[in-house]
Amino acid sequence: MLSHGQIWAAIDKLAERKKLTASGLARRAGLDPTTFNRSKRVAADGRDRWPSTESLAKILEATGTTMTDFLGFLGERPRRARAVEPLRQVPLLGLAQAGAGGFFDDGGFPAGQGWDQINYPGPNGDGAYALEVSGDSMTPLYRDGDVIIVSPSAECRRGDRVVAKTTEGEVMAKILQRKTSKVVVLASFNPEHEDRTLSPGDIEWMARIVWASQ
DSSP states (O other): OOOHHHHHHHHHHHHHHTTOOHHHHHHHTTSOTTTTOGGGGBOTTSOBOOOOHHHHHHHHHHHTOOHHHHHHGGGSOOOOOOOOOOOEEEEEEETTGGGSTTSBOTTSOBOSSOOEEEEEOSOSSSOOEEEEOOSSTTTTTSOTTOEEEEETTSOOOTTOEEEEEETTSOEEEEEEEEEOSSOEEEEOSSTTSOOEEEOGGGEEEEEEEEEEEO
């Protein structure tokens, strides 16, 4: 017999598989972002609550998940919860603005004026900052208005999601497909946008995407 906990855990697992938070999953399905919050899983009198069949149907449709796949999540053991990092503030800039001069030093770390601030549940001392996505170049993974956190101090390896700035001032978010002493190949998230092949000398800096708020 299914339990409340199994169903809620399966919803969390679906969100995790789609690289979303529970709120992000609800938002993608056109639901209120608080639909799957912890507080919604227990009634005012302390009894466990079931998610509605309508909300389940909507998240399956929005993520292209079959009921068979969803039921498969019921048997998976949830990952051990990690300690929650305290929130800290990091600089925030629009992705379109990032190509302008004066916002970064030569290493790709935030500098100068004009930065807003945003809360980020990550470690201190890594030089991380936030960029707000604009346009459709990063869909379907990131959408217009999403915020990504990048860390210039994190090593960029093949397959990593990165933000790179060229010496001509162009800023792009891509997947690092290949990096050698002679060439850097950056694959696009959106198939409608072409991949880029650049010389290492054409890249002013590159930073790894370490977190996203969706």
